[in-house]
Amino acid sequence: MVTKMEYISSKNIVLLICDTLKLLERSLMEHGERTAYIVYKMLEAEGSYELFEMADFAFLAMIHDMGAYKTEDIDDMIQFETKNYMAHSIYGYLFLKYLSPLNKESKVLLYHHLNCEDYQENDYPLLPIASYIYLADRLDIYHKSLGDSFQFDMLKKHEGTRYTSKALFLLEKAMEKTPIIEKLNDKSFRRELDELFDFIMFNNEDKKKYLDMLMQCKGLKNDKTVMETLICSCIAEEMGKKMHLTGEEMANLYYGVLTHDIGMLAIPKEIMDLDRQLTPEETSIIRKHIEIEEKILKVRLKESVAQIAATHHERADGSGYPKGLKDKAMNDPQRILQLADSVTAMLSIRPYRGPMDKSAILKSLADELKAGHFNRRVVAIFTDNYDAIMDKVLLKSEHLIEMNQKLEVQYQNAISHLKG
Numbered sequence: 001m002v003t004k005m006e007y008i009s010s011k012n013i014v015l016l017i018c019d020t021l022k023l024l025e026r027s028l029m030e031h032g033e034r035t036a037y038i039v040y041k042m043l044e045a046e047g048s049y050e051l052f053e054m055a056d057f058a059f060l061a062m063i064h065d066m067g068a069y070k071t072e073d074i075d076d077m078i079q080f081e082t083k084n085y086m087a088h089s090i091y092g093y094l095f096l097k098y099l100s101p102l103n104k105e106s107k108v109l110l111y112h113h114l115n116c117e118d119y120q121e122n123d124y125p126l127l128p129i130a131s132y133i134y135l136a137d138r139l140d141i142y143h144k145s146l147g148d149s150f151q152f153d154m155l156k157k158h159e160g161t162r163y164t165s166k167a168l169f170l171l172e173k174a175m176e177k178t179p180i181i182e183k184l185n186d187k188s189f190r191r192e193l194d195e196l197f198d199f200i201m202f203n204n205e206d207k208k209k210y211l212d213m214l215m216q217c218k219g220l221k222n223d224k225t226v227m228e229t230l231i232c233s234c235i236a237e238e239m240g241k242k243m244h245l246t247g248e249e250m251a252n253l254y255y256g257v258l259t260h261d262i263g264m265l266a267i268p269k270e271i272m273d274l275d276r277q278l279t280p281e282e283t284s285i286i287r288k289h290i291e292i293e294e295k296i297l298k299v300r301l302k303e304s305v306a307q308i309a310a311t312h313h314e315r316a317d318g319s320g321y322p323k324g325l326k327d328k329a330m331n332d333p334q335r336i337l338q339l340a341d342s343v344t345a346m347l348s349i350r351p352y353r354g355p356m357d358k359s360a361i362l363k364s365l366a367d368e369l370k371a372g373h374f375n376r377r378v379v380a381i382f383t384d385n386y387d388a389i390m391d392k393v394l395l396k397s398e399h400l401i402e403m404n405q406k407l408e409v410q411y412q413n414a415i416s417h418l419k420g
């Protein structure tokens with residue numbers, strides 16, 4: 001569907017993934033950022049890495065704990081980072097293996113808490129990177145919990161058992177050259193890390209895969225959202241074709257769909273899971289997701305894309321939110337996402353009802369059209385092509401279900417193996 005992928009830079013894709021994970025849990029991602037910076041400085045001290053390689057590995061270091069979003073109570077960070085670290089290491093590994101373009105790098109996440117005396121797969125080429133992340137991660141955790149009483153010797157005494165000599169050597173060298181701790185404290189490391197990410201370069205194929213990974217990141221909080229985003233993007237794509245959107249409009253729509261509900265990640269799960277009529281206060285909390293995502297998307301994506309995402313709850317008669325825009329003030333990609341998002345909600349299970357069937361969906365759309373909520377042409381095109389569009393939705397969801405199931409089965413097997 002996407003013809004021109006230069007609508008978003010490689011760097012902004014990376015930053016958007018990080019923004020998304022930050023919405024899930026800010027403190028864990030900030031730990032990831034600090035770890036990434038330390039790893040960057042270690043690689044720099046090593047001397048043989050190109051800038052683009054350091055940028056790639058810093059990104060990997062940034063997301064090294066991504067499995068924990070799924071497996072852990074983040075408030076217990078010290079617990080899962082020091083004692084029960086297998087669950088998030090395994091989940092992070094499987095996530096990268098099945099749901100991201102980082103297949104080759106995935107084992108780095110599996111090994112990021114592994115003591116060097118336990119290395120069994122010594123020929124894994126990225127084992128050194130895993131060992132650097134492990135040490136960088138420890139530096140951050142120790143320093144965060146001990147403050148000024150942290151001493152380098154606390155790490156050094158585990159040379160050859162927990163940490164490799166090479167990793168310790170690089171960290172020591174990096175700390176001599178750069179006041180790493182000070183930079184972490186005054187947050188000035190962020191600018192350097194940001195500049196390093198200018199060197200991230202994905203080809204168009206990879207960009208598409210990283211955007212799919214972004215969609216999967218949303219599922220770390222609520223796995224239903226991945227399927228919903230896929231359904232929504234599929235409906236939007238088919239509608240875009242039927243409505244003869246230009247290549248640029250199709251691309252805008254695609255990004256708009258992928259990012260349109262990332263603000264929901266910031267909404268407390270207790271509110272999302274309520275199976276009763278929401279109070280006005282709860283409704284206004286949920287509506288905030290637009291404001292939250294607009295702030296992020298405005299700086300990461302073109303304005304026309306951010307606008308498509310930010311208007312998905314607007315309605316043709318001005319009854320939508322947040323701005324109460326009317327049909328005339330909107331364009332076809334915006335109208336399509338409004339419809340696709342609504343139909344996706346109808347197709348999805350809610351705590352108070354199962355998925356709606358064809359006749360219920362078409363009846364509901366006809367009622368909404370009567371009430372003035374949707375553009376007449378958009379509803380007509382959807383209604384006329386309902387079966388063809390749903391066939392495509394089914395086809396695309398099969399692959400996604402298969403990948404997610406594989407991950408889940410392997411994760412459960414690994415965990416029961418550990419327990420056994």
Ligand SMILES: [Fe+2]
Nearest residue numbers: 064065081085
């Ligand atoms: Fe970890």
Ligand SMILES: [Fe+2]
Nearest residue numbers: 064065081137
């Ligand atoms: Fe960590």
Ligand SMILES: [Fe+2]
Nearest residue numbers: 260261312313
């Ligand atoms: Fe929404």
